[in-house]
Structure formats: C-alpha cells, structure tokens
Amino acid sequence: MIEVKNLYKKFGQLEVLHDITETINEGEKVVIIGPSGSGKSTFLRCLNLLEEPTSGEIYFLGQNITDKSCDIDKMRSKMGMVFQLFHLFPHKTILENITMAPILLKLMSKKQAEEKAYGLLRRIGLDDKALTYPGKLSGGQKQRIAIIRSLAMNPDVMLFDEPTSALDPEMIGEVLDLIHELADEGMTMVLVTHEMGFAREVGTRILFMDEGRIVEQNTPAEFFANPQNPRLKSFLNAVL
Amino acid sequence: MFEDFTHSLYKCFIVKNRYLLFVEGIQNTLLIALVAVFIGIAIGMLIAIIRVYHQQTGKLKFANAICGLYLTVVRGTPMVVQLLIMYFVIFASARNGIPVAMMAFGINSGAYVAEIFRAGIQAVDKGQTEAGRSLGLSNGQTMRHIVMPQAIKNVLPALGNEFIVLFKETAIVGYIAIVDLTRAADIIRGQSYEAFIPLFTAAFLYLIIVIILTQLLKVAERRLARSDRG
Numbered sequence: 506m507i508e509v510k511n512l513y514k515k516f517g518q519l520e521v522l523h524d525i526t527e528t529i530n531e532g533e534k535v536v537i538i539g540p541s542g543s544g545k546s547t548f549l550r551c552l553n554l555l556e557e558p559t560s561g562e563i564y565f566l567g568q569n570i571t572d573k574s575c576d577i578d579k580m581r582s583k584m585g586m587v588f589q590l591f592h593l594f595p596h597k598t599i600l601e602n603i604t605m606a607p608i609l610l611k612l613m614s615k616k617q618a619e620e621k622a623y624g625l626l627r628r629i630g631l632d633d634k635a636l637t638y639p640g641k642l643s644g645g646q647k648q649r650i651a652i653i654r655s656l657a658m659n660p661d662v663m664l665f666d667e668p669t670s671a672l673d674p675e676m677i678g679e680v681l682d683l684i685h686e687l688a689d690e691g692m693t694m695v696l697v698t699h700e701m702g703f704a705r706e707v708g709t710r711i712l713f714m715d716e717g718r719i720v721e722q723n724t725p726a727e728f729f730a731n732p733q734n735p736r737l738k739s740f741l742n743a744v745l
Numbered sequence: 746m747f748e749d750f751t752h753s754l755y756k757c758f759i760v761k762n763r764y765l766l767f768v769e770g771i772q773n774t775l776l777i778a779l780v781a782v783f784i785g786i787a788i789g790m791l792i793a794i795i796r797v798y799h800q801q802t803g804k805l806k807f808a809n810a811i812c813g814l815y816l817t818v819v820r821g822t823p824m825v826v827q828l829l830i831m832y833f834v835i836f837a838s839a840r841n842g843i844p845v846a847m848m849a850f851g852i853n854s855g856a857y858v859a860e861i862f863r864a865g866i867q868a869v870d871k872g873q874t875e876a877g878r879s880l881g882l883s884n885g886q887t888m889r890h891i892v893m894p895q896a897i898k899n900v901l902p903a904l905g906n907e908f909i910v911l912f913k914e915t916a917i918v919g920y921i922a923i924v925d926l927t928r929a930a931d932i933i934r935g936q937s938y939e940a941f942i943p944l945f946t947a948a949f950l951y952l953i954i955v956i957i958l959t960q961l962l963k964v965a966e967r968r969l970a971r972s973d974r975g
Contacts, residue, residue, distance in 0.1 A: 555875055582881025592876035596894050596972045605890065606880035638972040651876075658880060 506531045506662060506693055507552060512561035514547055514717075521547045523717040525561070529662075529695060534688050536704040536725075537697045539714035540740060545697045548714065549666050552695065553584045566661065582610055585655030585663040589670050591647040593639035593654070599626070600635040603654045618657070625653040629683060645676030649683050656687075663687065665696040701744055705729055713737045756937040757946070763933050770929030771950060777846045777925070778912040784851025785911065789858025792816070794888065796859070797866050812859070819856035825917050827853055832921040842921040854911045861907060865900035866892055898969040905962035909955055916951075926950060 507529040514522035521544045529535050537545045550556040552563065554570060554577050563571050570580050594602050603625065604618035613621065626632040629649045639647055648668055655663060665684065669677040681703050688694060688707045698704055704711055704725065711728040713721045713736075721734045729745075732738045758764040792812045799809035819827070831849040832842055839845050869892050877887035897904075919928035930947035934940050 553879055555879060578878075578881050578883050581879055584879070586876075586879035588872060588876065590872055592870070592872040594873065594876070594891055596898065598972075606877075606882055609886055609890065610881055640973055655880070 506533075506566065507695075508562075508564040509552070510562040510564075512548075512551060512563065513559045514544070514551060514556060515559045521717050522551065522558075525717075525719060527712075527719060529693070531693050532691055532709075533693055534707055534709045535695045535712060536708035536710070537695065537712045537714060538699070538701070538704060538740075539712075543714040544717040545714045546666055549664050549695060549697050552664055553581050553586055555586070582606070582612070582658055583661045585652075585658060585660035587648070587652050587655060587663065587665045587668045589667040591639075591644070591651045591671075593647055593651055595639050598636050598638055599631070599642075599650055602639065602650065603657045606654075607657055612658070621657055622653075625656055629653060643676060644672045645679045648672065648676075648680045652680075652683055652687075662693040662695065665694065665698070667697050667699065669698065669700060699744070701729075701741075713740070715740075753937075753939050753942055757933055757939050757942045760937070763936070766924065766929040766933060767926070767946065767950075770924050770926040770947075773843060773918070773923055774912075774915050774925040774927075775954070777843060777850060777915050777918060777923075778908075780847040781850035781854055781911060781915070782908055784847065785854030785858045785907075788852065788855025789860075789862050792855065792859035793862035793866060796863055798884075816856050816859065819853055824850075824853055824914055825920060828917060828920060842918065842923045846915070846918045846921065846923055850911060850915060854907065857907050858904065861900045861903045862896060864903075865896035868899050869895045901962065901966050901969060905959070905966075908962075909958060912955065912958065913951060 509525055509527045512522055512525040513520070525548060537548065539545045547556055551558050552565075554563070558571055561571070562569055565580055565584070568575055568580065570577060593599075594605070597605060600619065600622055603622040604613075604615065607613040607618040607621070608615055612618075623632055623635065626635055631646060631650065634642065634646070634650075639650070642650065652663075652668075668684065669680050672680060677700070681700065684694075684696070685703075685707055696704075696708070705728075706725075708725045710722060711725055712719050713728075713734070715734075715736050721732065721737050722728070723731075729741065732741055758767075792815070795805055795808050795812050799805045828846065828849045832839065832845050836845045873891050873895065874887055877891040878884070882890070915925060916927040918925045919931065924932070926947050930943040933943040937943070
C-alpha cells in the first residue's frame, strides 16, 4: 500500500532520515519506536508529505506521491493523520470539525457527512458533544474526535504520530482502546508511539529507528523477546 | 452670559443654515473612512497572505518584494504628503477629491492592516495548517476555512484600533479641499468669529463616533469568542 524507496530527509545540514526503503502492506499495523530524535516522526510525516523528502520516492496506492505532477491533496484525503496535539479546529464545533473536509472536498453532501459524523460520534459515545466547541473537551475526548475526524474521510491508511504522548495517564486508555478497535477491524496503520505494551499488543510488525535509519524490525513477539541490535537492547532495557 | 452663549450658538449653527455644513462634513468623513477601511482590509489581507505564503514556501519572490517596497514607502512617509501626492500629482486631473481621499487612505491603511494580519496568521498554530492539509484540503481552503477565521479573531482588537486611527486621520482631507467634519468646523470658525463652539462640536462628534465604533467592535469580539466558551 505504501512503498518507500531510498528516502532521505535533511533539515539544513542535519540528516534526519538516511536511505530508508520500506514497504507497508494492506492490513498491516506497523509500529515505529525509537529514541527521540531518531527520525520516527519525520518518517511518518514524510509518508503524507507533511515533510517534503530531500530525495527518494514514496508510492501510495501505486502512485508516486513525491512526483510533482501528483495531486497530493487528493492522496492525502485517503490517508488519515492523527497528531500528538490533536489539532482540532477551535473555531468550529465538533460536528463541523468532522464534516468540514468531506463537505469542502465534495466527497459527501452536508446531510451525508453529518449522518456519518453522528454515527462515528455515537460509536465513541460523544454524540451529545456534537454542537460544542473543542475547548470544552478533555484531552482524551479531543484525541478520539481527531481520530474519527480522520475516519470520516474513509481513509485507506491511518498514520498516528504519538497519539497519546500529550495525554494525562488516565486518558491514554480510552484513546488506545479506540485505536485497538480500528486495528481489529482491519485498518492499515502506521503508528509512532512510546507505549511498548500497546505496540506489542496491536502491532503486526515493529520497526526500531535510530539516527535516521531503521536498524531492526521484527514481529512483536520476536522483537521484544529477542532483540539483536545493541542499541535496541539498551533502548528496551531503559523503557521496559 | 447665557444670552451670549445662545447668541454664539445661533451664529454657529442657524445663521445661513451653517449646521448644514456640519451635516455635509460628517457625511464626507464617514464616507471616506468607511470606503477606506474596506480598501485597507482588501489590500492588507492580500499582502499578508502573499508575505506569509512567501515565507512558508519561498515562492512569489517578486510579489513579495513589491509588497515589501509598498510597506516601506507607505509606512515611511506622512499621510498628509501621500494625500497631497495622490491629489495633485497622481490624480491631478481629478475634480472631486473624495474618491482620491478614499483611495489614499485605503492604500495607507492597507499597509498597517497587512502587518496586523500577518502577525495574526503567524500566531495561528502551525498544527492547524497541518491538520487541514492532512485532511486533503488545499492550501487555499486551509487558509480560508481554518487559518483566516482564527487569525481574524486574534487581530480584532488591533484591527479595531487601526480603524479608529484611520477614522480620525481623515481630519486632514481639508488639505485637498474636501469639506469634512474638521474643515466644516474651521470654516464656521472663520465665518462666525467663534472658535469654541464649532471646534468643540467637531471634537464631540468625533468622540461620539469613536465610542460607537468601539462598542461595535466589542460586540464583534464577543461574537467571535463564542467558541472559547464552548
């Protein structure tokens, strides 16, 4: 579904991603872990071109999205993205947050979009909040709204950039539960996280990044039980 | 004493229907200020978007340079001089000064409004743009539906201040033979040999209008703050 070929990313002199080649198949739940500054968020953000790669190619659904002639807006509408800091639109109601993009992009009529939004809100038990503004919600509620805002676009893949890192501990569970549900329903996802337990539970494959490279990857069971790379060993020792 | 005062009032307002001069003056002042505000907003928004877009993407280099030149010139020269140049040089054949004044004040205000909007746009969290773009919205859609509404809310107090400054600054249009509120008061002062009443009348009318303007802006601010209360 996503194919990355020889991806490099530099910020000025600093090389953040070094020659990454990776394929993400339909239905996979790829979890990326690694120390801060290892390039994992940058890698994720390159997948929908929020960061422009310095060189290399990224294919999504068979299309080269790094090609200048590619309609990136259209490709992005098929990739959901969830941010660490939610980024709900504070001047729009919860309902408008969810329906805005489908309506503006003419993917749905207003009525369809609202029906879909209410369906998703009911699913997470927040349909009574539809007409309030994001400022009224807790962090966990905001992040779950951000997730269904992406889902309203019927994406083919969901990208999660440390979705629980900014949450109070007691709210992490409700967000992880929702992501877990989506995973069980077969959504393809790429997830950057520090939640090791969750990575093991939900991931079908785990990538370890360090200094801009993917240094090791494996199935969750093998990854945690049998790490090879010394950098990974010391990382796991520190976080587990 | 009281009779003196009523006599002065009579001289200033009633004789030769002088009050009509105030009516004309206030109409011209309001008309010029109102049109100039809209020209200023249009110019200011356009320039702010060009400058922010250039800063983010490095594109539109030429347009950005022109905008920079415009800001430097307009903010670096006195309004009176700009007005005189517009009337006596650029539109030297104009017989009616009012449209010229509207344009001159609009162009002047645009420079200040541009900087206000630029600050407002930059104050909106970058994550808002990223969220919009990652949902598949174009750059323009994101600017229009996500960034601009929040920017306008941020800058409303500064923008209101600029409108009030602009409104009062129109008092110099007498330089190009327009009868505005200030000029009207001054004409009556000359004709009636009374200084106190006409000048204080003008000051009072300016003040009233500014107070009304301030209240309107408060209402607008409150309306835009709806989302803060949830």
